[in-house]
Amino acid sequence: MGAKDYRFVLSYVSSKQEVAKHSFLPLIHSTITERRYKCVDEETGLKAHKFIENGRVKSTAKKRQIYYATHLDSQIYSYYSNQVIGPKYEVLLDSVPELSDCITAYRRIKLPSGSSKNNIHFAHEVFSHIRQQDECVAISFDISKFFDSLDHKLLKKMWCKVLGINTLGLDHYNIYKSLTRFSFIEMRDVMEVKGISHVKELKRRNSSSFCDNINQFKSDFLKTGKIQKNPFRNEHDNLQGIPQGTPISSMLANLYLFDFDRKVLEALSKNSVGFYRRYSDDLVVVCKIEDVDEIEDLIVKEIANICRLTIHPSKSKKHVFRTDTSGGNRLIVAEILPDGSEVLGKPLQYLGFEFDGTRTLLKSSSLAKYYRKLKHGVRIRAWRSAVAKKKKKEKPNTNASLYRKKLYLNYSHLGKNRRRGNYLTYAHRAAEIMHEPAIKRQASNSWRILAAQIEKYKTKYDLSN
Numbered sequence: 001m002g003a004k005d006y007r008f009v010l011s012y013v014s015s016k017q018e019v020a021k022h023s024f025l026p027l028i029h030s031t032i033t034e035r036r037y038k039c040v041d042e043e044t045g046l047k048a049h050k051f052i053e054n055g056r057v058k059s060t061a062k063k064r065q066i067y068y069a070t071h072l073d074s075q076i077y078s079y080y081s082n083q084v085i086g087p088k089y090e091v092l093l094d095s096v097p098e099l100s101d102c103i104t105a106y107r108r109i110k111l112p113s114g115s116s117k118n119n120i121h122f123a124h125e126v127f128s129h130i131r132q133q134d135e136c137v138a139i140s141f142d143i144s145k146f147f148d149s150l151d152h153k154l155l156k157k158m159w160c161k162v163l164g165i166n167t168l169g170l171d172h173y174n175i176y177k178s179l180t181r182f183s184f185i186e187m188r189d190v191m192e193v194k195g196i197s198h199v200k201e202l203k204r205r206n207s208s209s210f211c212d213n214i215n216q217f218k219s220d221f222l223k224t225g226k227i228q229k230n231p232f233r234n235e236h237d238n239l240q241g242i243p244q245g246t247p248i249s250s251m252l253a254n255l256y257l258f259d260f261d262r263k264v265l266e267a268l269s270k271n272s273v274g275f276y277r278r279y280s281d282d283l284v285v286v287c288k289i290e291d292v293d294e295i296e297d298l299i300v301k302e303i304a305n306i307c308r309l310t311i312h313p314s315k316s317k318k319h320v321f322r323t324d325t326s327g328g329n330r331l332i333v334a335e336i337l338p339d340g341s342e343v344l345g346k347p348l349q350y351l352g353f354e355f356d357g358t359r360t361l362l363k364s365s366s367l368a369k370y371y372r373k374l375k376h377g378v379r380i381r382a383w384r385s386a387v388a389k390k391k392k393k394e395k396p397n398t399n400a401s402l403y404r405k406k407l408y409l410n411y412s413h414l415g416k417n418r419r420r421g422n423y424l425t426y427a428h429r430a431a432e433i434m435h436e437p438a439i440k441r442q443a444s445n446s447w448r449i450l451a452a453q454i455e456k457y458k459t460k461y462d463l464s465n
Contacts, residue, residue, distance in 0.1 A: 009072070009075050012072070012075075012076075013072075013075050013076045013078075013079040013080075014079060014083075016169065016170070016171040017171075019076055019080075019171040019174060019175065020169075020170035020171040020173075020174050021174070022072075022073075022076065022174060024069075024073050024174075024178035024182075025069075025070045025073060025214075025217065026182075026183040026184050026185050026221075026227050027067040027068060027069055027182055027183070027184040027185075027243055027245075027246070028067065028068045028184065028185060028186075028187050028190060029065065029066070029067050029068075029184040029185065029186050029187060030066050030067075030068070030186075030187040031063055031064070031065055031066075032063070032064045032066055033063050033064075064244070065148075065244060066244060066245035067182070067184055067243035067244065067245045067246060068245055068246075069245075069246045069247070070209075071209065073178075073246075074246070074247055076175065077175070077246050077247040077248035078247040078248070080172070080175055080248060081247055081248040081250075081251040085159075085162060085163070085248075085251055085252075085255070086251055088162050088163055088164070089162050089251065089254065089255050089258075090107075092161075092162055092255075092258060093258075096262050096265070098265065098269075099261060099262060099265055102261060102265055102276045102277055102278060103254060103261060103278055104117070104122045104277060104278065104279045105250065105254070105278070105279040105280040106250035106251060106253075106254055106280070107254070119279075119351040119352060120353075120426075120429060120430045120433045120434065121433060122277065122279060122351055123350050123351040123352070123353045123355075123360070123434075124360070124433060124434045125277070126138070126275070126277055126284055126286070126350055126355075127348075127350075127353075127355045127360055127434075129275045129286055130286060130321055130331070130348075130355070130357070131331065131357075133273050133286070133321065133331075134322075134323050135288075135289060135320075135321065135322050135323065136273045136286050136287065136288065136289070136320075136321050137286070137287060137288070137289050137292045137318055137319065137320045137321070137336070138284060138285070138286050138318070138319045138321070138348050139284070139285050139286075139287070139292065139295065139296060139299075139316065139317070139318050139319075140282070140283065140284045140315075140316065140317045140319075140348070140349075140350065141282070141283040141284075141285075141299060141311050141312075141315070141316050142281060142282055142283075142311070142312045142315035142316065143281035143283070143303065143309050143310070143311060143312065144309070144310045144311065144312040145241075146253065146280070146281035146309070147241060147242055147243070147244040147249060147253060148232045148240070148241040148244075149232070149234075149240055149241055149308075149309055149310075150240060150241055150242055150252075150253070150256055150309075151234075151240055151307075151308045152180045152239060152240060154256065154307065154308060155176075155180070155242070155252060155256055156168065156176060158255050158256050158258060158259075159172065159176065159252070159255065161255075161258075162255045162258070175248070179242045179243065179246070179248070179249070179252070180230070180239060180242060181229075181230060181239065182229075182230050182242075182243050183227050183228060183229050183230070184227070184228055184243070185221060185226050185227050185228070186226065186228075189224070189226040190210055190221075193220055193221060193224060193226070194210055194220070250280070253280065253281075256307065257278070257307060259306050259307075260302055260303055260306045260307050261276075261278060263298075263302050263306065264276050264283075264285070264298070264299060264302065267295065267298055268285060268287065268295070271287050271288055271291055271295075272288065273286060273287060273288055274286065274287055275287075279351060282350075282351075283299070284350055285299070289320060292318065292336075296316075296318075299311065317335060317348075317349075318335065318336040319333055319334070319335050319336070319346070319347075319348040320333070320334050320336055320342065321333050321357050322334075324357075330357060330358045331357030331358065332344070332345075332357050333345065333346065333347055333348065333355070333356050333357040334346065347361075349363055352366045353430070353434075359436060359438050360430075360434050360436045360438075360439070361436075361438055361439060361442055362427060362430070362439055362442050362443070367442060367443070370423045370443075370446075371446075371449060373411075373423075374410075374411040374446070374449060374450055374453065375449075375453050377407060377410060377411060378407060378411075378450070378453040378454055378456075378457055379453075379457060381403065381406070381407060382454075382457030382458070382460070382461055382463065383457075383461075385403070385461065385463050386461035386463065389461065389462075389463070404454065407450065407454065408450075409422070410422055411423075411424075411446065411450050412424070412446060412447055412450055413446070413447065416428055423443075424443055424446060427439055427440065427442070427443045428440060428443075
């Protein structure tokens with residue numbers, strides 16, 4: 001963006017009059033599927049990628065529905081989230097002692113060094129608090145269909161509350177309307193209309209957008225019949241929910257839960273080991289063993305009463321931590337199952353980490369995901385080299401070697417100190433922040449696995465160095 005464009009955009013998005021009359025375009029919708037190898041039978045502990053329910057095969061993969069806004073729309077959302085609503089939300093948080101520490105997602109929380117906290121710090125805070133107790137229970141909750149289920153009237157009420165007004169101004173109301181009555185078009189339909197086989201093709205064409213202007217959008221899409229309306233409905237068939245993925249969605253989700261967050265914090269402040277953290281729709285509370293049922297009931301009831309949302313029953317987990325009676329300054333952990341029985345040694349999982357009372361480790365599924373990406377990356381690069389090898393007969397100057405440098409930068413310790421870093425950068429940083437050398441040992445096999453994959457495909461395709 002040039003200086004001239006920057007000045008225009010800043011002037012436009014900061015003008016209440018322009019925003020009030022701005023016509024928001026349909027969002028672009030895409031489904032992101034994350035493959036997961038998870039428990040499908042609590043009794044046997046069986047893990048799989050698929051399971052059978054009511055005679056039908058279902059996948060354990062997690063699907064996230066993401067909606068992308070156009071350039072100018074996105075700039076308006078960003079400006080109002082970061083410059084208008086965000087600062088007022090921070091003031092509202094600060095009005096309740098200790099509440100600011102509890103809400104960790106979608107906020108920039110500064111460290112004394114000047115850098116910002118991330119998931120490593122947030123998980124470490126929870127585990128450190130547990131370590132300080134002789135005995136406690138950690139309960140993790142997940143809100144069902146969070147963004148899809150937000151009540152529009154309540155959202156508007158909380159929006160007014162954070163701004164300190166009774167009625168939304170025309171600019172805010174136009175943004176509110178664009179999110180509650182949004183329309184969208186599927187990414188695959190956009191690509192089909194534009195004749196694009198892959199998003200990377202835009203880069204090869206030096207294109208920064210699907211359409212150059214509003215007139216081109218109208219001529220390309222309005223008459224296709226592919227534009228859809230907000231699909232989210234409540235039990236009374238009334239509209240609900242907002243799109244996940246716009247620059248303002250996360251801020252609105254936080255302010256929507258403000259009264260609930262305050263209620264939970266007030267309840268836990270009366271508990272000597274009480275502790276509360278919320279990362280988006282993932283909640284974790286720490287309390288005394290004798291208060292578990294009371295705290296669990298409170299959260300399930302208040303999320304329904306205050307926010308008209310529900311807790312996902314199968315994703316709620318309880319872990320009890322007790323001092324090891326065999327000696328040593330350590331805790332032992334057990335997961336409490338719905339029937340009250342306990343599974344000894346099953347660690348608490350939070351924000352990509354596992355805590356067993358003694359050690360903090362990378363979540364096994366996160367490490368497995370990294371290795372899958374590593375193997376996929378080698379396989380794709382080797383396949384491209386094999387294709388180049390076939391072309392070499394026609395074009396002798398074609399490079400058919402397996403180019404290793406990028407593989408090393410992306411998947412080994414050789415790339416962990418570069419500017420962007422890689423997964424090992426994150427692992428080593430976690431080991432340092434959490435003072436946990438076991439995390440480094442977890443990822444120590446990465447070089448061996450990478451080397452084995454390179455050799456495998458080098459041999460398979462007969463590639464040169």
